[in-house]
Amino acid sequence: MQLKDVGEFNFIRQIQDNTIYDSSTVVYGIGDDCAVYSAAPDMDQLISTDTMVEGVHFSFHYMMPYDIGYRLMTANLSDIAAMGGNPKQIVLSVAAPQHIDTEILDEIYRGIKAQCQRYKLNILGGDTVRTEGPMVWTVTIIGEVPKGTAVMRSGAQVGDVVGITNYVGYAATGLGALSYNLAGYDMTKIGHQRPDPQIELGEQLRQLGVHSMNDISDGLGSELNEIASASNVSILVEESAIPLHEETYALAKHLQTKPVDYALYGGEDFQLVFTAPKSLVPKLENLAGITLIGEVVTGPPKVEMVTQDRTIKTIEAKGYNHFHES
Structure with a gap:
C-alpha cells in the first residue's frame, strides 16, 4: 500500500507503538503539539540534529530499509557519544514521496526503533510530509551529561596522546565492496550498513578524563x-x-588504492577520536577497543602524519563535504 492511500495521520497512528523506552523521563509523549519530558537538575542537556537524504547518504542499492533507519540513529547517537553523554529523547521527521510503499517506511522505522530500544531512547514525536524529490529523514536527539563534564573538541593540550576507538576506514571499505559488487567483505559491508555508535566508550573516556573528543562521520x-x-x-x-x-x-590491494585513505577520507565509521593526558596511557591501554595513534604537539593548527617510509605528510580536512565542487 502506498503512503498516499494511507494518509499522513493514519500512518503516524500506525507507528506510534513502541516509542517510549524510558518512561521515567517522559511527562507526555506523542499526541499533542509538543511532547513534555523532564530534565535532571544535575545534568547539562545535549542536543544535535542530523539529516539523511536518499541518494546522498543512503541508497537502496546497498541497504535494506531497516539498515537505513538503524544507520540514521547511529549518526545521531554518535554525536552524543562524542560528548561523553547519554542519549535520552528524539524527535524525527520524514519527507517521503506519496507513491512510496508503506512497508518500506515501516521497515525504516523498525530500524530506528531497534536502536532506540537498545539505548532506552524515547521517540517523542516529529512530522511526516510529502515530497516530490528524494526521501529525507531528520532526527533531533537530546542527551545529557553531568554538569560541566561534556567533552569538547576544543580541549586538546600540547603533550596529549591521540587515540581512536576500534577500526577506521571500516564503513568506506564496506561501501567500496558493495559498489564494485565484490564477494566477501562481510564484516565491513555490515559496518557500512549497520554501524554502531560508541556510547559506552564515549562515557568511559569522559569518566577517565580525556581532554577532547570528536566522532568520525x-x-x-x-x-x-x-x-x-x-x-x-x-x-x-x-x-x-x-x-x-x-x-x-x-x-x-584489489583496487590498487592506499589502505590508510579509507580511514582518513572515507567517513561514516561513527567511531571516536580523542586526546588525553599522558598520565592516562596505562588506563587507556587497558581499555578494550582503544588504539593510541599519535600526539598533540606545539605549532599552528594542522594535522601531520608520519608515513610508512618515515616522511611527514600534511593531512588536509578533505573528508566528505556536501558542498564540495569537484
Whole structure:
C-alpha cells in the first residue's frame, strides 16, 4: 500500500507503538503539539540534529530499509557519544514521496526503533510530509551529561596522546565492496550498513578524563583537523598505528588504492577520536577497543602524519563535504 492511500495521520497512528523506552523521563509523549519530558537538575542537556537524504547518504542499492533507519540513529547517537553523554529523547521527521510503499517506511522505522530500544531512547514525536524529490529523514536527539563534564573538541593540550576507538576506514571499505559488487567483505559491508555508535566508550573516556573528543562521520583527517583548529594545536599521527581491518587491506590491494585513505577520507565509521593526558596511557591501554595513534604537539593548527617510509605528510580536512565542487 502506498503512503498516499494511507494518509499522513493514519500512518503516524500506525507507528506510534513502541516509542517510549524510558518512561521515567517522559511527562507526555506523542499526541499533542509538543511532547513534555523532564530534565535532571544535575545534568547539562545535549542536543544535535542530523539529516539523511536518499541518494546522498543512503541508497537502496546497498541497504535494506531497516539498515537505513538503524544507520540514521547511529549518526545521531554518535554525536552524543562524542560528548561523553547519554542519549535520552528524539524527535524525527520524514519527507517521503506519496507513491512510496508503506512497508518500506515501516521497515525504516523498525530500524530506528531497534536502536532506540537498545539505548532506552524515547521517540517523542516529529512530522511526516510529502515530497516530490528524494526521501529525507531528520532526527533531533537530546542527551545529557553531568554538569560541566561534556567533552569538547576544543580541549586538546600540547603533550596529549591521540587515540581512536576500534577500526577506521571500516564503513568506506564496506561501501567500496558493495559498489564494485565484490564477494566477501562481510564484516565491513555490515559496518557500512549497520554501524554502531560508541556510547559506552564515549562515557568511559569522559569518566577517565580525556581532554577532547570528536566522532568520525566525515573521515579521520577531517575530524583531527577539527580538533586541531578548535584547540589551536598541531597533531602528529603515525600511519602504521592507525587501526585498519584486514578487509580494508584486501580491498585496497584489489583496487590498487592506499589502505590508510579509507580511514582518513572515507567517513561514516561513527567511531571516536580523542586526546588525553599522558598520565592516562596505562588506563587507556587497558581499555578494550582503544588504539593510541599519535600526539598533540606545539605549532599552528594542522594535522601531520608520519608515513610508512618515515616522511611527514600534511593531512588536509578533505573528508566528505556536501558542498564540495569537484
